[in-house]
Amino acid sequence: MARVRGIFDDWEAFKGALRSLKETQDPSTGSGWHYTAYGPVNLQEVEDLMPAKSSLVRGWATSCGIVGLVTFFVMCVTTSLIYGLIVGGKPPVSNLPYVIPTYEGTILFGAIGAFIAGLVYACVKARPLPADYDTRFSGDCFGIDVDCMPEECDRLTDLLKNAGAVEVYEP
Amino acid sequence: MSNTELRQIDEEILQSLGAPSWRYGLGLAFCAVLMLAGFIAYGFQYFRGMGVTGLSIPVGWGVYITNFVWWIGIAHAGTLISAILWLFRTKWRNRINRAAEAMTIFAIMTAGLFPLVHLGRVWVFWWLLPYPNWRHLWPNFKSPLVWDVIAVTTYLTVSTLFFYLGLLPDIAAARDRTEPGLRKRIYTFAALGWTGKYEQWRHYARTYLALAALVTPLVISVHSVVSWDFAMSIVRGWHTTIFAPYFVAGAIHSGLAMVIVLLIALRKPLRLERVFSLYYFEQMALLMIFTGSIMAYSYGVESFMGWYSADKFERQFDAYRAFHSPYTPLFWMMIVFNVLVPMTFFWKKLRTNWTWLVIAAVLVNIGMWLERFVIIVGSLSHDYLPSSWGLYAPRLVEILVTGFSFGFFIFAFMAFVKLFPAAAMSEMKQDELGRGEARF
Numbered sequence: 001m002a003r004v005r006g007i008f009d010d011w012e013a014f015k016g017a018l019r020s021l022k023e024t025q026d027p028s029t030g031s032g033w034h035y036t037a038y039g040p041v042n043l044q045e046v047e048d049l050m051p052a053k054s055s056l057v058r059g060w061a062t063s064c065g066i067v068g069l070v071t072f073f074v075m076c077v078t079t080s081l082i083y084g085l086i087v088g089g090k091p092p093v094s095n096l097p098y099v100i101p102t103y104e105g106t107i108l109f110g111a112i113g114a115f116i117a118g119l120v121y122a123c124v125k126a127r128p129l130p131a132d133y134d135t136r137f138s139g140d141c142f143g144i145d146v147d148c149m150p151e152e153c154d155r156l157t158d159l160l161k162n163a164g165a166v167e168v169y170e171p
Numbered sequence: 172m173s174n175t176e177l178r179q180i181d182e183e184i185l186q187s188l189g190a191p192s193w194r195y196g197l198g199l200a201f202c203a204v205l206m207l208a209g210f211i212a213y214g215f216q217y218f219r220g221m222g223v224t225g226l227s228i229p230v231g232w233g234v235y236i237t238n239f240v241w242w243i244g245i246a247h248a249g250t251l252i253s254a255i256l257w258l259f260r261t262k263w264r265n266r267i268n269r270a271a272e273a274m275t276i277f278a279i280m281t282a283g284l285f286p287l288v289h290l291g292r293v294w295v296f297w298w299l300l301p302y303p304n305w306r307h308l309w310p311n312f313k314s315p316l317v318w319d320v321i322a323v324t325t326y327l328t329v330s331t332l333f334f335y336l337g338l339l340p341d342i343a344a345a346r347d348r349t350e351p352g353l354r355k356r357i358y359t360f361a362a363l364g365w366t367g368k369y370e371q372w373r374h375y376a377r378t379y380l381a382l383a384a385l386v387t388p389l390v391i392s393v394h395s396v397v398s399w400d401f402a403m404s405i406v407r408g409w410h411t412t413i414f415a416p417y418f419v420a421g422a423i424h425s426g427l428a429m430v431i432v433l434l435i436a437l438r439k440p441l442r443l444e445r446v447f448s449l450y451y452f453e454q455m456a457l458l459m460i461f462t463g464s465i466m467a468y469s470y471g472v473e474s475f476m477g478w479y480s481a482d483k484f485e486r487q488f489d490a491y492r493a494f495h496s497p498y499t500p501l502f503w504m505m506i507v508f509n510v511l512v513p514m515t516f517f518w519k520k521l522r523t524n525w526t527w528l529v530i531a532a533v534l535v536n537i538g539m540w541l542e543r544f545v546i547i548v549g550s551l552s553h554d555y556l557p558s559s560w561g562l563y564a565p566r567l568v569e570i571l572v573t574g575f576s577f578g579f580f581i582f583a584f585m586a587f588v589k590l591f592p593a594a595a596m597s598e599m600k601q602d603e604l605g606r607g608e609a610r611f
Contacts, residue, residue, distance in 0.1 A: 011604050040177060040344065041601040042372040050369055057377040061385070075301060079309035087313050097313040103392060104318075104325045111329040111385045115336065118378025119363065122371040129364060135347035137367040138340065140177035 002150045006160030006168045007134065007141050013164025014039070014142040018049035020163055021146065025051070033156070038134070038143035057117045064113020065106045072105025073098055132171035145171070176603045184341075184592045184599075185348055187441040191589055194440060202582035209575020212568045213288060221291045223568050230551045230563035235289040237543045238573055241425065242282035242580075243323065243397055244418070244539060248426020249275025250330060250390040253337070254383040263454045265598040266446055269341075270437075270588070271430050272334040277583040278429075279327045281576045286319075288572055315399045322396040329389055333382045339365050339375070340597040357590075394419045401546065407488045408550030411476065417469040424462035424509065425539035427455050428532035435529050437588055446594050449523055456513075456522035459535070463513030470506060484555055491553055497562055498549045501541045508538025 008014035018037060025032035037046055076098040084092035137143050148156050157168045216223050226233050249271040256264040287293050299320045301310055310317040343365035346358035398418035401409040431452055438447040477489040492502055512534045516522040548563050
């Protein structure tokens with residue numbers, strides 16, 4: 001398997017190249033080149049032109065939020081039972097005041113869950129960058145990586161160049 | 172759209188991370204002096220006890236709690252700008268959100284110092300934390316003070332996560348444009364391997380949305396909880412249902428004013444005049460007209476309800492606060508600074524005048540501090556029983572500890588703008604491309 005990378009300094013050209021690649025995909029069979037994009041910004045058009053994928057981050061945020069809700073409510077109730085101080089004539093377990101810690105706990109756990117899930121799914125790890133990483137992707141250029149068979153490299157190079165790539169190479 | 176504009180954004184923001192000027196060093200030294208003076212003052216209080224402050228019966232809450240509420244309020248504008256305005260797809264927030272978020276975090280950290288200072292016996296602060304200790308004593312979760320601890324720590328945690336997430340692509344950009352050395356190693360570690368790959372952006376966008384959606388109700392709840400420290404008691408002037416929205420609106424009001432002051436102060440020394448142009452300050456000034464109007468409404472409703480309740484104590488207290496109290500001048504300064512001064516922003520000439528923007532923002536910040544002071548001290552000093560009335564004035568220790576908080580906050584903010592990009596580069600690039608926000 002080979003890989004061809006196109007570098008774009010123009011936003012419209014970048015989108016055009018992604019559109020061309022998208023058109024090579026067969027939605028019914030899922031066949032076609034596997035490609036991904038790089039860039040310093042995140043934009044709607046890129047998402048539309050990429051193979052459709054969902055993210056489980058929101059699911060984790062919700063799940064962790066529910067865990068936080070239960071944890072904080074149970075904490076309030078059980079600690080009140082351990083230390084049954086009657087305050088202001090209220091019974092030791094008073095549900096209404098516990099809404100506040102429970103609410104905060106839901107948000108706290110939900111946020112931590114979303115954050116950790118986001119980092120894990122994005123494969124963001126504190127380790128050396130990939131050897132083929134191009135620093136222009138965090139600055140002013142966009143990039144497209146396409147995996148292909150070695151005999152398809154020339155065809156892909158032409159496709160990317162015709163779309164407006166300023167540079168095409170095999171990383 | 173060529174890449175020239177995107178490159179310019181990088182160059183413009185990253186040049187601000189260069190070697191600091193002597194003025195910057197002087198600013199840091201000034202902050203260090205403030206911190207040192209406050210630290211010595213606090214040491215004096217620590218060894219001599221709370222008697223060295225002006226706090227006594229009946230006014231047990233004074234400048235320390237005023238500062239706590241005020242700093243928490245300052246923090247709120249950062250979240251408003253970064254999360255709430257983002258959810259509403261307000262474009263103009265993209266240049267100022269980074270500095271506002273940093274301000275939020277440093278303001279919460281500063282605020283968090285004051286309950287500790289106010290405790291007196293600071294070495295037992297951990298009694299407020301929920302943990303199963305050997306005494307089987309747990310905090311009372313029915314108490315607003317314990318709600319406060321949970322709300323403020325949650326706010327600090329979630330704001331920090333939100334801030335760091337937004338910073339990731341920009342740290343990566345800084346990493347890729349920094350010469351090898353310690354700074355590059357720090358950026359490389361902090362960027363967590365960010366490459367700008369589509370898969371990373373996809374999860375990043377979902378996480379950003381989730382955090383923005385979570386931090387928005389959080390910001391409303393935090394100052395509501397702070398207001399309930401007062402409203403849950405039966406002290407007149409405190410026991411009112413309007414306190415939660417009143418405090419939240421006031422918090423955003425003062426926070427916006429602080430963002431204006433900070434950004435105007437740093438735009439020239441950091442050579443970011445083009446990034447933080449007048450347009451963004453004008454938008455904030457317009458927003459302050461709105462928050463100032465809410466403040467006016469709140470003041471009006473508070474006084475009206477005092478009269479309409481037909482409660483003789485409430486009516487007497489309203490009259491006392493407005494006309495006969497030693498704190499009356501502060502009350503009227505509060506009205507003028509918080510309501511009338513922002514209304515001057517209706518005139519384009521004034522809201523586009525740099526000098527007036529700074530003056531007005533500083534006055535609003537003073538006004539909001541006075542509001543907290545008048546609420547806290549004014550109510551406590553004039554209880555139901557005339558025999559328990561008494562006045563309060565802060566002593567030197569409290570003033571110096573307050574100075575410490577400003578030194579700490581400004582020091583942290585100055586350090587931040589020299590270590591990390593002061594504006595969100597990736598979002599500015601997004602703006603330049605004119606593509607709008609990603610669909611999440």
